[in-house]
Amino acid sequence: MICKVTRAEIFQYLDGELSRGERAQVEAHLRSCPDCSRLVTTERAFRATYLDRLRPDPVPENVRERVIRLLDALPSRQSSPSRPGRLGRLGVMAAMVALVILGGILGLSVRDVWKGPNASVIQLADASVDQHQKLARGLLPFDIAMASPRQAEEWFRSKVDFKVSIPDLRSEHLAFLGGRISHLTGVDVVALGYRVNDKNVSLFVIPEEQYRRLGLSETPKFKVVNRRGYEVVVWRSHGTGYALVSEIGGQPCLVCHSPEEKLELTPAPAAHRS
Amino acid sequence: MDLRAEFQAVVMANLDSLFGYARVLTRRTSDAEDLLQDVLLRAYRAFGSFDRKLSVKAWLFKIMKNAYIDRERRRRARPVEGEWENGDERATDEERGARTLPGEMYLYVPLSPEDILLRHLTIEGVREGIRRLPAVWRQVVELREIEGLSYQEIAEVIGKPIGTVMSRLSRGRDLLRASLQDLLSEREKTGAHDL
Ligand SMILES: [Zn+2]
Numbered sequence: 001m002i003c004k005v006t007r008a009e010i011f012q013y014l015d016g017e018l019s020r021g022e023r024a025q026v027e028a029h030l031r032s033c034p035d036c037s038r039l040v041t042t043e044r045a046f047r048a049t050y051l052d053r054l055r056p057d058p059v060p061e062n063v064r065e066r067v068i069r070l071l072d073a074l075p076s077r078q079s080s081p082s083r084p085g086r087l088g089r090l091g092v093m094a095a096m097v098a099l100v101i102l103g104g105i106l107g108l109s110v111r112d113v114w115k116g117p118n119a120s121v122i123q124l125a126d127a128s129v130d131q132h133q134k135l136a137r138g139l140l141p142f143d144i145a146m147a148s149p150r151q152a153e154e155w156f157r158s159k160v161d162f163k164v165s166i167p168d169l170r171s172e173h174l175a176f177l178g179g180r181i182s183h184l185t186g187v188d189v190v191a192l193g194y195r196v197n198d199k200n201v202s203l204f205v206i207p208e209e210q211y212r213r214l215g216l217s218e219t220p221k222f223k224v225v226n227r228r229g230y231e232v233v234v235w236r237s238h239g240t241g242y243a244l245v246s247e248i249g250g251q252p253c254l255v256c257h258s259p260e261e262k263l264e265l266t267p268a269p270a271a272h273r274s
Numbered sequence: 275m276d277l278r279a280e281f282q283a284v285v286m287a288n289l290d291s292l293f294g295y296a297r298v299l300t301r302r303t304s305d306a307e308d309l310l311q312d313v314l315l316r317a318y319r320a321f322g323s324f325d326r327k328l329s330v331k332a333w334l335f336k337i338m339k340n341a342y343i344d345r346e347r348r349r350r351a352r353p354v355e356g357e358w359e360n361g362d363e364r365a366t367d368e369e370r371g372a373r374t375l376p377g378e379m380y381l382y383v384p385l386s387p388e389d390i391l392l393r394h395l396t397i398e399g400v401r402e403g404i405r406r407l408p409a410v411w412r413q414v415v416e417l418r419e420i421e422g423l424s425y426q427e428i429a430e431v432i433g434k435p436i437g438t439v440m441s442r443l444s445r446g447r448d449l450l451r452a453s454l455q456d457l458l459s460e461r462e463k464t465g466a467h468d469l
Pocket residue numbers: 002003004005029033035036037
């Protein structure tokens with residue numbers, strides 16, 4: 001028999017995608033058409049037996065664990081849409097540092113390709129790596145340790161004449177160790193030590209004026225430089241400059257290069273990753 | 275409620291689905307994980323302004339689809355739209371070479387549901403049939419049959435009009451039934467009973 005409804009409409013009907021009027025039309029047709037009625041019955045049985053019982057494949061356990069870690073390390077935020085001034089800035093800052101740090105842990109790409117070698121950035125990166133190694137080995141003691149990020153901020157406020165925002169990332173995988181006033185390429189900076197998954201990470205807070213002297217473009221936001229087995233990420237937020245130093249996972253670079261050897265500037269660590 | 279706690283709850287509740295969709299898009303577990311992490315960070319940044327009346331799963335899928343397109347564009351330095359966006363024909367050609375699909379898959383040979391029911395195909399057999407679908411159709415079939423998204427939600431996720439969703443879904447379902455037919459004949463030939 002010639003049907004007034006199409007097969008496509010039957011499926012839309014079964015999918016619950018028809019309007020009330022359309023649904024009534026299809027149902028009226030089903031009462032008078034054994035063929036379509038049979039199609040609906042078997043299709044329903046097929047769905048009940050198979051499709052309705054399909055579930056997405058379970059995520060592999062190791063992926064689940066890494067996701068839980070990532071979620072734990074997200075900066076805490078309240079759902080109120082706007083927070084004034086300092087708190088808001090800290091939130092942004094914390095989110096960004098979390099992004100960069102997590103990027104390191106998780107092998108995630110927060111980086112865009114950075115074009116153009118820039119001597120001053122390489123200098124900054126080298127100096128940051130030096131300082132980072134000294135901090136990690138305890139050769140440069142912290143001025144303030146065993147303190148909360150808030151207490152440390154308070155302490156720096158009276159010591160330096162630029163604003164220091166210390167990300168307060170609460171996670172069992174990330175601990176704030178302390179901070180000190182340090183010198184990077186002849187400039188006073190604040191050096192902050194973190195422990196991330198049993199590895200040391202240093203964050204250098206650079207005054208706006210000095211950061212501007214690096215002559216970096218605004219985009220891409222994060223400049224990534226690999227030096228001597230470390231990854232240095234340089235960026236700016238609300239005027240303040242930052243350089244973050246962390247180990248490249250497993251130090252693959254040191255397998256083929258000595259620690260003293262100056263590595264070529266790589267636009268992105270992809271060459272060392274994949 | 276604390277935004278992070280809410281976000282964590284949402285992600286954990288949908289984690290299998292999210293990773294499943296990442297796998298459909300990337301087809302490789304390592305790429306899928308990378309994509310998933312990227313999506314979680316993106317989604318958290320936007321979560322505060324997410325309209326709580328909408329389906330959060332569809333919202334996350336949409337972010338994932340966009341993130342995937344961004345990544346592919348960056349990686350290949352050429353548009354990837356062809357494969358996903360521009361019509362099924364191109365994808366058919368690409369998939370035909372890459373996959374072990376018999377030519378008959380592309381013919382209109384839907385297996386009747388009765389037949390499938392009568393021959394006791396297992397749920398895992400049906401799941402395998404969906405996995406074997408070419409990506410363009412597998413995507414909409416999974417979003418509909420496994421994830422239960424509406425046509426409108428699927429349209430938003432894949433960035434296509436509803437008409438395209440309906441035609442892909444219809445074709446995908448036919449292909450699935452043909453693929454199940456295929457699995458059944460394989461089973462009958464080898465005498466295996468695990469499908
Ligand atoms: Zn009829």
